[in-house]
Amino acid sequence: xxxxxxxxxxxxxxxxxxxxxxxxxxxxxxxxxxxxxxxxxxxxxxxxxxxxxxxxxxxxxxxxxxxxxxxxxxxxxxxxxxxxxxxxxxxxxxxxxxxxxxxxxxxxxxxxx
Amino acid sequence: xxxxxxxxxxxxxxxxxxxxxxxxxxxxxxxxxxxxxxxxxxxxxxxxxxxxxxxxxxxxxxxxxxxxxxxxxxxxxxxxxxxxxxxxxxxxxxxxxxxxxxxxxxxxxxxxx
Numbered sequence: 146x147x148x149x150x151x152x153x154x155x156x157x158x159x160x161x162x163x164x165x166x167x168x169x170x171x172x173x174x175x176x177x178x179x180x181x182x183x184x185x186x187x188x189x190x191x192x193x194x195x196x197x198x199x200x201x202x203x204x205x206x207x208x209x210x211x212x213x214x215x216x217x218x219x220x221x222x223x224x225x226x227x228x229x230x231x232x233x234x235x236x237x238x239x240x241x242x243x244x245x246x247x248x249x250x251x252x253x254x255x256x257x258x
Numbered sequence: 259x260x261x262x263x264x265x266x267x268x269x270x271x272x273x274x275x276x277x278x279x280x281x282x283x284x285x286x287x288x289x290x291x292x293x294x295x296x297x298x299x300x301x302x303x304x305x306x307x308x309x310x311x312x313x314x315x316x317x318x319x320x321x322x323x324x325x326x327x328x329x330x331x332x333x334x335x336x337x338x339x340x341x342x343x344x345x346x347x348x349x350x351x352x353x354x355x356x357x358x359x360x361x362x363x364x365x366x367x368x369x370x371x
Contacts, residue, residue, distance in 0.1 A: 178358065187347055188302065190358040201356045203259075236301065238359075245290050245309075245353055249301040 148172065149239055149250035150219075157256045164224040166253045168237030177220045178247060179212060182234040194220060227257045260285040262350050264362025271338050272370055279365045281348035282330040288350040291324060291331050292359070297344045305346075306333070338369045 148171040158164050170177055175196050180188040193201040194214040205212070209227075214220040224231055234254050238247035261284040271277050283291075292307035308315045308322045308331065315322050319338075324331040335342055345366050349359040 176357065180359075180361075187361040187363045188359070190360065193356060193358055201358060203356075204358070240357070245351075245357075246292070246304060246307065247357075247359060248304065249294075251301045 149237065149248055151237055151250035151253050153253060154251060155254050155256070157258060158227050159258050160228055161226050164227050164231070164255055166222040166224075166235050166237075166255070167219040168222070168239075168250055169219040170237070170239030171241070171248065174239040174241045174248075176240045177214050178238045178240075179220075179222050180236045180238065180249075182236060182252075184233070188236065191222070224255075227255075229257045231255060232257045260288055260350055260352070260360040262348060262360050262362040264348050264365060266365060267363065268366045268368070270368045270370060273338060273340060275338055277333075277335045277338055277342070277367055277369075279333045279346055279348070279367070280330060281332070281350075281362050282328075283350040283360075284329070285350070285352065286326075286329060288352050288360075290351045290353050291322070292349050292351075293320075293322060293333050294347045294349065295344045296347065296364075302347060335367075338367075340369050340371060343367055343369045 150169040177194045179191040182188045190204040192212045209225045211223045234252045236252045238249045264281045289310035294302035295305045296302045319336045321334040345364045348362040
């Protein structure tokens with residue numbers, strides 16, 4: 146689990162700007178999940194991706210949010226035209242062949258001014 | 259969809275005492291139940307999990323029990339230590355059905371000296 150990388154760890158954006166959050170899963174883990182944690186709350190599922198495919202995006206807001214996991218490179222969660230309500234910790238998790246155990250990255254803490 | 263309730267929201271125990279955190283889930287098809295520990299500002303860390311074909315699992319001072327009929331599962335920590343102080347989250351998942359974790363709202367455990 147220490148191998149799940151996220152960057153940046155902290156991101157400050159002004160309202161209306163774009164935020165790009167990156168997640169590099171453990172080598173060999175091809176299942177990536179994004180979760181959002183609002184202050185003082187639990188984690189909420191956003192999207193589940195495998196290489197080049199979105200498997201489940203039922204937790205993604207309908208507008209401004211998108212995610213991808215290209216064949217090469219990290220998974221990216223993109224938030225366009227950020228608003229103050231987007232301020233949260235965004236965690237990615239990955240799983241391998243077993244697809245049960247999900248190991249979390251250190252998170253990106255997004256602050257929207 | 260799945261809904262997970264967790265109680266209590268805060269729990270304070272004396273060092274050496276036991277702590278019990280309880281969760282209920284709504285979807286009887288869920289078959290995987292992990293527990294995560296999250297220290298302030300850190301990533302959620304998987305501490306123990308249980309699958310629906312098992313009623314109890316133990317790992318040193320930590321144990322989890324599952325009652326499928328009642329749809330509830332519990333985390334038991336014995337001989338608590340100050341380093342056990344953290345927020346604990348339960349979660350439920352249907353493996354093969356999207357693999358997304360539905361989290362409880364968390365329990366803030368404080369172990370007092």
